[in-house]
Amino acid sequence: MKKKAMNLKKMLLAVLIMLPGFALAAGGETPIPLDAMEPNLEDQASLQRGAKTYLNYCMGCHSLKYQRYQRTADDLGIPVDLMMEHMVFDSSAQIGSLMDNTMSVDHAKQWFGSVPPDLTLYTMLKGGPEYLYTYMRVFYEDKTRPFGVNNLLFENVGMPHPLVELQGLQRKVCKQIPLLADNGGEMRDPLSGEPITSEQCGDDLLHRGFSPLELVEGTGSLTPEEYDQVIYDLANFLYYTVDPSRLDRERIGIYVLLFLAFFYVFTWLLGREYTKEFH
Ligand code: HEC
Numbered sequence: 001m002k003k004k005a006m007n008l009k010k011m012l013l014a015v016l017i018m019l020p021g022f023a024l025a026a027g028g029e030t031p032i033p034l035d036a037m038e039p040n041l042e043d044q045a046s047l048q049r050g051a052k053t054y055l056n057y058c059m060g061c062h063s064l065k066y067q068r069y070q071r072t073a074d075d076l077g078i079p080v081d082l083m084m085e086h087m088v089f090d091s092s093a094q095i096g097s098l099m100d101n102t103m104s105v106d107h108a109k110q111w112f113g114s115v116p117p118d119l120t121l122y123t124m125l126k127g128g129p130e131y132l133y134t135y136m137r138v139f140y141e142d143k144t145r146p147f148g149v150n151n152l153l154f155e156n157v158g159m160p161h162p163l164v165e166l167q168g169l170q171r172k173v174c175k176q177i178p179l180l181a182d183n184g185g186e187m188r189d190p191l192s193g194e195p196i197t198s199e200q201c202g203d204d205l206l207h208r209g210f211s212p213l214e215l216v217e218g219t220g221s222l223t224p225e226e227y228d229q230v231i232y233d234l235a236n237f238l239y240y241t242v243d244p245s246r247l248d249r250e251r252i253g254i255y256v257l258l259f260l261a262f263f264y265v266f267t268w269l270l271g272r273e274y275t276k277e278f279h
Pocket of ligand 1: 054117157
């Protein structure tokens with residue numbers, strides 16, 4: 001008996017020690033810090049714009065096969081006829097179909113060297129909506145790659161930059177940044193008080209919290225703020241697909257709590273009636 005208890009204790013201890021490891025594996029360590037974004041499922045306009053971008057620019061390669069067109073239309077307040085006319089590009093698909101695509105695994109491997117993952121749940125697995133929000137904003141020009149681009153978050157990625165016309169081309173550059181003094185503050189010229197800078201590139205910039213990327217002027221049709229909004233909406237939409245019933249659940253949860261509060265009053269009154277007889 002005692003031995004069993006000891007074994008159980010050891011197992012519990014092992015699980016406790018391993019837990020942080022599991023957490024890291026699930027959240028994943030990323031080569032660059034993820035940019036913050038707060039998804040907002042109440043913002044239907046944002047979800048609609050995100051769905052439009054997804055269906056226009058991503059669906060050709062990435063399916064969304066745990067989600068149906070009908071459910072998306074209903075949840076996002078898109079009339080079915082508009083959805084079928086403007087957002088469903090697969091002529092064999094009906095409104096009740098799963099949002100699948102027809103790219104075969106063999107073709108994908110041949111074209112890209114890897115298979116585009118289904119994105120219904122994928123980005124959540126990789127690190128949440130922040131992952132996609134960052135990933136789609138850190139493509140940069142790299143002539144050594146087959147599609148001419150690389151990605152800071154996913155080195156040597158097999159995916160072309162599908163939104164390069166909107167964002168424009170980013171290049172890796174070196175930047176003049178302030179040197180740090182021994183006390184951790186910025187090093188300044190004792191006479192002029194101006195910060196003393198030095199030229200840093202790549203990872204050195206990243207370590208100091210500066211982006212090593214710079215947009216080539218005039219290559220994109222959107223301003224950086226407009227592009228960030230497009231990607232915010234896209235990440236918001238993919239966050240919605242992870243758990244489409246989240247909003248319903250939260251709404252129903254409030255009614256359940258209200259009901260329980262109401263029910264408690266009657267239960268208490270009934271309890272009082274019952275206990276009266278004991279006194
Ligand atoms: C031309 C095909 C193509 C298009 C269009 C495309 N992708 Fe991809 N995508 C790929 C391929 C191929 C991979 C796998 C890359 C690899 O494993 O090297 C990928 C991988 C990804 C990943 C996974 C990255 C990771 O860290 O594992 C995400 C996220 C992603 N794509 C998002 C998108 C979004 C969002 C869009 C639309 C704006 C999009 N993709 C459009 C081909 C495409």
